[in-house]
Amino acid sequence: MHFETLAIHDAQAPDPHTGSVTVPVYQTSTFARSGLEYDGGFVYSRIGNPTRQALEATLALLDNGRYGLAFASGAAATMAALHVLKPGDHVVSGIDIYGGTYRIFKELLAPMGITTSYAGGSTTESYVEAVRPETKLIWVESPSNPLMRIADIRALAAFSKERGIILAVDSTFASPYFLRPLDLGADMVIHSTTKYLGGHSDIIGGAVIMNDDALHQSVKTYQAAAGAVPAPWDCWLVMRGLKTLKVRMKEHEANAMHLARFLESHPAVAKVLYPGLSSHPQHILAKSQMSGFGGMLTIEMKGGMEAVRKLISGVKLFLLADSLGGVESLIASPARMTLWALSPEERMKRGCSEGLVRISVGLEHPDDLQADLEQAIEGCG
Structure with a gap:
C-alpha cells in the first residue's frame, strides 16, 4: 500500500462503537478493569492509551517498522533510545548533531559512565575510526543539523551489524516520506514529531521506530517506567499531521529547492548547504538513499554575524524561532540559538561558523519567500 494511504487509513480505522472516521481522543487517566486478573487490555494511560496506540501503529507503518513508540518530546525519544546502553558503554556520534542531543551525551550519559566520541567527518570511515571495543551504539543524523551532512546509512549499517553495534538514526529533517533508515539497515529511527510529522507548530512529541523484539522491549519498558509519554490530544494532533505529510513534504521540498537555487547565486551568500543541489558534496549519496531532499537548508553569509543579524532583523515573512518543520517559514542562527x-x-570544531543561518522553508508561495529574503539581504551589504 502506498505511503499516503497508510498515513490515512491502515492503523486508523473508524471507531467500532460510533463510526467516527477519526480515532477518538481517549482523554482518560485510567480504565475500568473487568476483574483482578489482567486481561491484556488498557489499565493506565502512562502504560498505554488507545489514541497513543493508534499513533504508534501509524508511525511504525510509515517508517516500515514493526514497532513504534511515542514520547512527550524528541529529547524524550532520544533518551529512551539511548537507554539501551549501560555504564561502561561507548557511543560514536556524528559530529554535526542537534545541540539538545549533544547535551544529553554530555550532561546525562557521561555522569552515568557512558562515554561519547565524535566522528571526525561525515564519511563512513570517520565513524569507523572512532569505534572502540566498548562501542555499543552509533548515533547518526541524516541530514544533519545544521550543516545538512548526509551519512551513508547502508554502509554504516553493514559495519554495525558485523560488530554487533546498534545503529540509531535521527531522521527528523527527512521525515519517513523522504527517508526510511530501517530499510537501509538501521536498527532504530528517532523523530521529533514536533517537526514535520506534526507539521503545524502546535505540539511537542517524539518517536522511536524499530524492528528488533529485544530493542522494542527495552525501549517500551523505559517508556512505561519513565513516563515521558504524550497526552492523548497531542497524539491525535500528530495523527492529523501525518495524514497530510506527503503533500506537505513535497511542497516543503519544492520551496526549499527554489530558495536554494536563488541563494546559491546571490553575491552576499558564501555557501548554500542543501542536499538537493548538485553542489552539495554528498548530493549523489543523498539521491541514492532518499526519495527527496526535504525543506531544510543552511546558508553561510559572507559578512559573518553582522550580516546574520541584519538578515534576521530584515525579514518579514520568516519568523525567528528555534523549531522547524511547520507550515510557516522559520529562520535561526545556529551559533546563537540551536547550538548555544x-x-x-566546539562549534567551530563542528564547522558551525558565526555566519550560518538555518532556514526551515514553509508552505508560503516561493516567490513571496524569495522576495522577502532578497529585500532583507540587500541590507547586509
Whole structure:
C-alpha cells in the first residue's frame, strides 16, 4: 500500500462503537478493569492509551517498522533510545548533531559512565575510526543539523551489524516520506514529531521506530517506567499531521529547492548547504538513499554575524524561532540559538561558523519567500 494511504487509513480505522472516521481522543487517566486478573487490555494511560496506540501503529507503518513508540518530546525519544546502553558503554556520534542531543551525551550519559566520541567527518570511515571495543551504539543524523551532512546509512549499517553495534538514526529533517533508515539497515529511527510529522507548530512529541523484539522491549519498558509519554490530544494532533505529510513534504521540498537555487547565486551568500543541489558534496549519496531532499537548508553569509543579524532583523515573512518543520517559514542562527550549549571552540570544531543561518522553508508561495529574503539581504551589504 502506498505511503499516503497508510498515513490515512491502515492503523486508523473508524471507531467500532460510533463510526467516527477519526480515532477518538481517549482523554482518560485510567480504565475500568473487568476483574483482578489482567486481561491484556488498557489499565493506565502512562502504560498505554488507545489514541497513543493508534499513533504508534501509524508511525511504525510509515517508517516500515514493526514497532513504534511515542514520547512527550524528541529529547524524550532520544533518551529512551539511548537507554539501551549501560555504564561502561561507548557511543560514536556524528559530529554535526542537534545541540539538545549533544547535551544529553554530555550532561546525562557521561555522569552515568557512558562515554561519547565524535566522528571526525561525515564519511563512513570517520565513524569507523572512532569505534572502540566498548562501542555499543552509533548515533547518526541524516541530514544533519545544521550543516545538512548526509551519512551513508547502508554502509554504516553493514559495519554495525558485523560488530554487533546498534545503529540509531535521527531522521527528523527527512521525515519517513523522504527517508526510511530501517530499510537501509538501521536498527532504530528517532523523530521529533514536533517537526514535520506534526507539521503545524502546535505540539511537542517524539518517536522511536524499530524492528528488533529485544530493542522494542527495552525501549517500551523505559517508556512505561519513565513516563515521558504524550497526552492523548497531542497524539491525535500528530495523527492529523501525518495524514497530510506527503503533500506537505513535497511542497516543503519544492520551496526549499527554489530558495536554494536563488541563494546559491546571490553575491552576499558564501555557501548554500542543501542536499538537493548538485553542489552539495554528498548530493549523489543523498539521491541514492532518499526519495527527496526535504525543506531544510543552511546558508553561510559572507559578512559573518553582522550580516546574520541584519538578515534576521530584515525579514518579514520568516519568523525567528528555534523549531522547524511547520507550515510557516522559520529562520535561526545556529551559533546563537540551536547550538548555544556548545562553546565557540566546539562549534567551530563542528564547522558551525558565526555566519550560518538555518532556514526551515514553509508552505508560503516561493516567490513571496524569495522576495522577502532578497529585500532583507540587500541590507547586509
